[in-house]
Amino acid sequence: MDHFLYRDGILHAEDVPLSQIAAAVGTPFYCYSTATFTRHFRLFDEALEGMPHLVCYAMKANSNQAILTLMANLGAGVDVVSGGEYARARAAGFEGDKIVFSGVGKTRDEMRTALAGGIRQFNLESEPEMRVLDQVARAMGVVAPVTVRVNPDVDAKTHEKIATGKSENKFGIPIAKAREVYAEIATLEGLRVVGIDVHIGSQLTDLEPYRLAYRKVAELTDVLRADGHAIERLDLGGGLGIPYERSNDAPPLPVEYGAMVREELGHLNAEIEIEPGRLIAGNSGVLVTEVIYLKEGEGRDFLIVDAAMNDLIRPSMYAAHHDIVSVVEPAAGADPATYDVVGPVCESGDTFAKQRVMAQSGPGDLIAFRSAGAYGAVMASEYNSRPLVPEVLVSGDQFAVIRPRPSFDEMINRDRVPEWL
Numbered sequence: 001m002d003h004f005l006y007r008d009g010i011l012h013a014e015d016v017p018l019s020q021i022a023a024a025v026g027t028p029f030y031c032y033s034t035a036t037f038t039r040h041f042r043l044f045d046e047a048l049e050g051m052p053h054l055v056c057y058a059m060k061a062n063s064n065q066a067i068l069t070l071m072a073n074l075g076a077g078v079d080v081v082s083g084g085e086y087a088r089a090r091a092a093g094f095e096g097d098k099i100v101f102s103g104v105g106k107t108r109d110e111m112r113t114a115l116a117g118g119i120r121q122f123n124l125e126s127e128p129e130m131r132v133l134d135q136v137a138r139a140m141g142v143v144a145p146v147t148v149r150v151n152p153d154v155d156a157k158t159h160e161k162i163a164t165g166k167s168e169n170k171f172g173i174p175i176a177k178a179r180e181v182y183a184e185i186a187t188l189e190g191l192r193v194v195g196i197d198v199h200i201g202s203q204l205t206d207l208e209p210y211r212l213a214y215r216k217v218a219e220l221t222d223v224l225r226a227d228g229h230a231i232e233r234l235d236l237g238g239g240l241g242i243p244y245e246r247s248n249d250a251p252p253l254p255v256e257y258g259a260m261v262r263e264e265l266g267h268l269n270a271e272i273e274i275e276p277g278r279l280i281a282g283n284s285g286v287l288v289t290e291v292i293y294l295k296e297g298e299g300r301d302f303l304i305v306d307a308a309m310n311d312l313i314r315p316s317m318y319a320a321h322h323d324i325v326s327v328v329e330p331a332a333g334a335d336p337a338t339y340d341v342v343g344p345v346c347e348s349g350d351t352f353a354k355q356r357v358m359a360q361s362g363p364g365d366l367i368a369f370r371s372a373g374a375y376g377a378v379m380a381s382e383y384n385s386r387p388l389v390p391e392v393l394v395s396g397d398q399f400a401v402i403r404p405r406p407s408f409d410e411m412i413n414r415d416r417v418p419e420w421l
């Protein structure tokens, strides 16, 4: 459930008509709902009730400082995958002991920053990384808390670009090798084992791959504990899918996921960490755009809008579906139309939807791409010198611009022309 609903014939974000925001900030823009973000975080928090746990919001889904501040205020932890994300987390008020550092390519600088600023744990992804972190920590005279991300070799049954739990993926170490790696960590003075980590992919729409992976983690927990390692935490990653296509999709709910976690891992008395990103942010946001032209082609009609692939890349990168709705509610019984919905960028890949059956629309109409709160603004670029789209946060009847649209001058003046030109 989210808080983007028609009211008096206009699509609202909570109590604010999207047309009112469009008039104030121009199009295109991202609009997020505070109540929806809050609700999604609480669903996870409640799903794990009764087990010691921390919900670590995976900020790569949406890392605006206002969203991070909201999450920190709710008591969330946070999962970061770069030095920049670590800096954002600290700036938003997350204490070090709420920050989990994931990612296959952590640099020495990033390690030093996190060790100096405070860190809950590093999720190690390889043996070379393990040895480097040990060196960095010892040089600083500290001990780094670590888990090892194990690759359970299960098929997450999701899009290949976001599946991470098969042995052919670059992530984690093979679970069969885990015992050996933990044994080496026990000999390294700069590292201290705190648990095990696993993350098998994103936009999972079935609990079975999780169940298979978590069973392997439970077995490994017993083995590693018997070997004398302190497996106090189980980081289960993120990845629970959302219904991008509302008429078709019904992915598992957080409460069902939580029940499965309890079944598979509850008996281990470990602290459960989860790292949801998409499910917290995805349906908490929309991208609102204005139709520029209706181009009637041979056999197909193109709706050309003022948003493009540089603003929301998921359709061209992952062939992702986003529901498209008009901001003005179509009259009951109105005939729909079929369009290819495209942006102005000079690439055929700049297509949001092909042969989409949707409300009849024309120049000047506002339409909204739903489920755009995750992996939307964060993946945007200024390709075609299109300034980054602004982000707006709504709460009840108020809204605020949480990242303004840069002017052309601001965009241009980030470049430097050398004197000798």
Ligand SMILES: *Cc1c(COP(=O)(O)O)cnc(C)c1O
Binding pocket: 058, 060, 061, 079, 102, 103, 199, 201, 202, 203, 237, 238, 239, 240, 275, 276, 277, 278, 279, 374
């Ligand atoms: C991307 C990622 C997540 C979040 O995945 P979602 O599908 O957005 O929930 C969590 N943990 C790790 C390690 C990730 O790389």
